[in-house]
Amino acid sequence: MAHRKGVPAENCLTLASTVSSKMLAALTKYYCGRFVDTLTGFKWLANTSLKMVDEDPDLAHCLAYEEAIGYALTMTVPDKDGVSAAAVWCEMANFWRTTKGITMLQRLGQIRETIGYYATDNGYYICRDPKVMKSIFDDFRADGEYKDSLGSSKISSVRDVTLGYDSRAANKKSALPTTPNDQMITIFFANHAVVTLRGSGTEPKLKYYSEMRNLESTEKARRELAGVMKDVEDYFLQPAKYGLERH
Structure with missing residues (x-):
């Protein structure tokens, strides 16, 4: 237009x-x-x-x-x-x-x-304790080393807006403004899935936003994304360990 x-x-x-x-x-x-x-x-x-x-x-x-x-x-x-x-x-x-x-x-x-077929899966878990929320994200950060995979899902890069870090950037700094009081990490997977996890600023929620692109069909994108999100749940969120309630 x-x-x-x-x-x-x-x-x-x-x-x-x-x-x-x-x-x-x-x-x-x-x-x-x-x-x-x-x-x-x-x-x-x-x-x-x-x-x-x-x-x-x-x-x-x-x-x-x-x-x-x-x-x-x-x-x-x-x-x-x-x-x-x-x-x-x-x-x-x-x-x-x-x-x-x-x-x-x-x-x-x-x-x-x-441009391809896109599938998304967005939702949230209830996390009532801010200290638990931080522990979940810190576990993935691994003292600045950051995990290079979640289960079988290989990670190509990480952007940590909380700390102002982006492994894709030459200077390793996030282009987005740093939010030190809010947990927010975006994971870019080797299979082109993108998952952002962040704490809500107004509710006791740990939100997730995920997406996969496939050049052949939406159905294939959905299947591939489901596999990635299973690994995110099992190895990042770990609801049983941290007492998260899925909604």
């Missing part, structure tokens, strides 16, 4: 919180746009977008979203806005129907064929 308004693809800005699907990042990269990862919450998404567009007026805000929360397709209201999102969805549905003769579901199928 930005293209229809004359905005070059490279000037299209999309954003998603780091616990949200990586599908938007892949789609933005395919079309040569600019994607930015942020901490959770629309305050981070909106403020980041406003700051970037202010610094580079050629950039055009196209989409910001957070899983299970909502979307922001403009910065007229710098927050999630379901009304404008629904209106744009209807406009898109009409565009694809009248110009290409396809439905939105068919268009989604085309996108999947282009």
